[in-house]
Amino acid sequence: MIAIIDYGAGNLNSIQKALEFVGEETVILETGKKEEIKKYDALVLPGVGAFPGAMERLKKDEFIDFIDQFVATGKPFLGICLGMQLLFEWGYEDQKTSGLGLLKGNVVKMDSHYKIPHMGWNQLEIIKDDPLFKGLPESPHFYFVHSYQLDQVTEDVLATVGYGTTVPAVVKKDNVIGFQFHPEKSGDNGIQLLKNFRELL
Amino acid sequence: MLKKRIIPCLDIKDGRVVKGVNFVDLIDAGDPVESAKEYNDLGADELVFLDITATKEKRKTLAQLVEKVAAQVFIPLTVGGGIRTVEDMQFILRAGADKVSVNSAAVKNPELVREGAKIFGSQCIVGAVDAAKRENGEGWEIFVHGGSKETGIDLIEWVKELEELGAGEILLTSINADGTKDGFDLEMLKAVTEAVNIPVIASGGAGNIQHFKDVFTKTGADAALAASIFHFGEIAIKDVKKELEKAEIPVRIEENK
Numbered sequence: 001m002i003a004i005i006d007y008g009a010g011n012l013n014s015i016q017k018a019l020e021f022v023g024e025e026t027v028i029l030e031t032g033k034k035e036e037i038k039k040y041d042a043l044v045l046p047g048v049g050a051f052p053g054a055m056e057r058l059k060k061d062e063f064i065d066f067i068d069q070f071v072a073t074g075k076p077f078l079g080i081c082l083g084m085q086l087l088f089e090w091g092y093e094d095q096k097t098s099g100l101g102l103l104k105g106n107v108v109k110m111d112s113h114y115k116i117p118h119m120g121w122n123q124l125e126i127i128k129d130d131p132l133f134k135g136l137p138e139s140p141h142f143y144f145v146h147s148y149q150l151d152q153v154t155e156d157v158l159a160t161v162g163y164g165t166t167v168p169a170v171v172k173k174d175n176v177i178g179f180q181f182h183p184e185k186s187g188d189n190g191i192q193l194l195k196n197f198r199e200l201l
Numbered sequence: 202m203l204k205k206r207i208i209p210c211l212d213i214k215d216g217r218v219v220k221g222v223n224f225v226d227l228i229d230a231g232d233p234v235e236s237a238k239e240y241n242d243l244g245a246d247e248l249v250f251l252d253i254t255a256t257k258e259k260r261k262t263l264a265q266l267v268e269k270v271a272a273q274v275f276i277p278l279t280v281g282g283g284i285r286t287v288e289d290m291q292f293i294l295r296a297g298a299d300k301v302s303v304n305s306a307a308v309k310n311p312e313l314v315r316e317g318a319k320i321f322g323s324q325c326i327v328g329a330v331d332a333a334k335r336e337n338g339e340g341w342e343i344f345v346h347g348g349s350k351e352t353g354i355d356l357i358e359w360v361k362e363l364e365e366l367g368a369g370e371i372l373l374t375s376i377n378a379d380g381t382k383d384g385f386d387l388e389m390l391k392a393v394t395e396a397v398n399i400p401v402i403a404s405g406g407a408g409n410i411q412h413f414k415d416v417f418t419k420t421g422a423d424a425a426l427a428a429s430i431f432h433f434g435e436i437a438i439k440d441v442k443k444e445l446e447k448a449e450i451p452v453r454i455e456e457n458k
Binding site: 013017018020021114122123145 | 202203204206241246268271272273275276277295296297299322323324369370398399400423453455456
């Protein structure tokens, strides 16, 4: 069973439906109850909204220690879109806010001569192969909606995307994974990626 | 680089597709889930559902339809028709839509766009606009109620206001071009894409593949929408994309497909 964190950041319906579509049972968590960690095979942090408000809600709903302890079990923890951005050290959306600090790097406003937000289909450049990319085309398309990004191509970055600037799109360090795009809105590629994520369980 | 999007539009009445995919191999052409799946397989980049009944009583039927489609088809879904309040927006977004489009209601109450953008984010709010050339030939004006009622409002001023209010995208239908199959209204689209910095979806007039090439090479449109030419199989989305790719217009084609 995959647990999805609800921290008031909008619609969880799509990611829940997509995970169920690939054959996983899901449960929505409104508060972090550490005694329940053992019940879940993976944890997903989705995200629509802004960095500071999201961190505040995670703190208020007792998810910070919950996430740390979950990650320590070695089971997969996946952040999507804003959920990926929260994995890093600091966010600079509206104000400087500390993130979960699970991965190295900071989240900054995109600096591109193209329209912001970066919204639509864009093509990944895979820089480190990984079982996550099994069965996908060489440069797969995914659906993006965001205005902020990881500020550097760290050693944890597996794939990037070009948008007048280089945007880290997939990060992975041990059992901590992040997708800057929305696999739940990326058609067949998104479903394949979620199937591959499921293989990690 | 972002890809130019090809978007089929499905008209919905009482929870059924009335102008949907009409291919022989579909078991039920009126079933929105079947139509949506088919379009996903054919390479549609997004789907727009337009509820043409759009009465308050039918809102629940529409939400149920969205929920069913969203559980099976994993590409962005825009839903429009009869969305008049923030509660209407929430109802449809909760059901699984990614964006809602507002047309007449935004003209009547522009604050609806501002409120919606503030609560759900600009990326969720599509400003749909129907416009026609003024009779004296000077510029365009917008129409409401399915293009039947003139407003006297200038098109360019209105799209700029929609952007300022927080709309994340403009869906622009040319009443002059709509249904003609003579091509998109390039002059109108050029004027609008030069006036705003948010993505513009071109609608109305598509009749052949060249029209899609024209709209992406001669205007700043980010996406092109069509209904009947896709539904009746006159043009396949795949063929449109192949031709666009040949013309070096960036489109989403997966290399292993």
